[in-house]
Amino acid sequence: MxxxxxxxxxxxxxxxxxxxxxxxxxxxxxxxxxxxxxxxxxxxxxxxxxxxxxxxxxxxxxxxxxxxxxxxxxxxxxxxxxxxxxxxAPEDMNVEQITEVIKGVLAELGIEKPTVADKGKIMKVLMPKVKGKADGKLVNQTLADMTK
Structure with missing residues (x-):
């Protein structure tokens, strides 16, 4: 329905x-x-x-x-x-779920230690995977925390 x-x-x-x-x-x-x-x-x-x-x-x-x-x-x-x-509204992904998707993207791109310079490349692949399932600000913040 x-x-x-x-x-x-x-x-x-x-x-x-x-x-x-x-x-x-x-x-x-x-x-x-x-x-x-x-x-x-x-x-x-x-x-x-x-x-x-x-x-x-x-x-x-x-x-x-x-x-x-x-x-x-x-x-x-x-x-x-x-x-x-x-x-x-659908349930949004939580930080743990977003982190798992980010780890999958990092493995896909072959990046072991993400840096701030890699952020654009990562987001380009990451956002289509979480579109409509997670808040963009939360995704960005989670990735930013991982690149520190």
Whole structure:
């Protein structure tokens, strides 16, 4: 079952429960997924669906972070939306898993002791392997810790 179907079913449940805030959040997520599908002119793959969900999470987090402290209404709405969106987001890789992938890339490239100069070459091979599965900042930080 596609993520669109799962979100639509959750939205119907929210409507039946008369949970307006959850229904609105799910409606926005469903709209983003459908728009991505329309732009592609084909059904989305699981990775593409996850990318759309992560993009919505990132945008909502920015809204939350940019809202002035005295605008609690905006912050509360964004926090509620984030909670709903995270239910549909895939689990991100943790530092240990990222480290294992980095070690695999280092072996693939034949690099025993990575240096800062090797970082670009490593990232070029590494990022496609963790795209959509791990936060880019965490991957970068993990690699930076290994090159010290």
């Amino acid at each position: 596609s993520k669109i179907d799962v979100v639509r079913a959750a939205m119907v449940e929210a409507m039946k429960a008369k949970d307006k805030a959850r229904k609105d959040s799910l409606s926005m997520l469903l709209s983003a997924l459908k728009n991505a599908q329309i732009d592609k002119r084909a059904d989305l793959t699981e990775d593409e669906e996850n990318a759309v969900v992560k993009k919505e999470i990132r945008q909502t987090q920015e809204t939350y972070d940019m809202a002035p402290a005295d605008r609690t209404d905006i912050r509360e709405e964004a926090a509620a939306r984030l909670a709903v969106y995270k239910e549909f």
